[in-house]
Amino acid sequence: xxxxxxxxxxxxxxxxxxxxxxxxxxxxxxxxxxxxxxxxxxxxxxxxxxxxxxxxxxxxxxxxxxxxxxxxxxxxxxxxxxxxxxxxxxxxxxxxxxxxxxxxxxxxxxxxxxxxxxxxxxxxxxxxxxxxxxxxxxxxxxxxxxxxxxxxxxxxxxxxxxxxxxxxxxxxxxxxxxxxxxxxxxxxxxxx
Numbered sequence: 075x076x077x078x079x080x081x082x083x084x085x086x087x088x089x090x091x092x093x094x095x096x097x098x099x100x101x102x103x104x105x106x107x108x109x110x111x112x113x114x115x116x117x118x119x120x121x122x123x124x125x126x127x128x129x130x131x132x133x134x135x136x137x138x139x140x141x142x143x144x145x146x147x148x149x150x151x152x153x154x155x156x157x158x159x160x161x162x163x164x165x166x167x168x169x170x171x172x173x174x175x176x177x178x179x180x181x182x183x184x185x186x187x188x189x190x191x192x193x194x195x196x197x198x199x200x201x202x203x204x205x206x207x208x209x210x211x212x213x214x215x216x217x218x219x220x221x222x223x224x225x226x227x228x229x230x231x232x233x234x235x236x237x238x239x240x241x242x243x244x245x246x247x248x249x250x251x252x253x254x255x256x257x258x259x260x261x262x263x264x265x266x
Contacts, residue, residue: 082119106151
């Protein structure tokens with residue numbers, strides 16, 4: 075409530091105006107400096123509307139900042155570190171996943187010779203019960219130190235003669251089917 079905020083000497087009783095000015099002058103970051111400036115104006119006895127105008131912040135922001143100072147003292151100038159959302163896989167599970175990915179896909183029951191994003195999504199879903207989208211799996215694989223292995227532009231066993239024959243046969247038709255391009259990512263360890 076607005077009327078419960080102290081004003082003048084009642085606001086931050088153990089801190090002087092000179093101390094607030096000194097802190098403002100030494101602060102390099104904008105947000106804490108603005109918060110300290112709001113506290114300085116309140117310490118000088120100004121009202122909420124005057125503080126909001128002087129600091130170019132909404133009235134609600136000025137009020138919330140002053141409440142923070144009453145609850146936490148001068149430490150209210152700095153934000154409290156937020157932990158964020160916990161990971162879906164524990165560090166132990168991530169180590170196990172990395173170990174499995176360094177081994178061949180056949181060791182985990184797949185038939186392909188290289189890991190694909192979809193295969194890793196399937197492995198994590200079956201093994202750990204966590205469902206990732208391919209985009210998030212991409213980020214997770216990058217954080218584990220894996221990189222995308224670029225597929226060859228042409229297959230090493232491709233026959234040039236067979237390709238030319240196919241192209242000639244296709245050119246004889248009136249409308250050639252459009253080439254459908256799909257991205258297919260293959261993963262490998264960054265160390266290999």
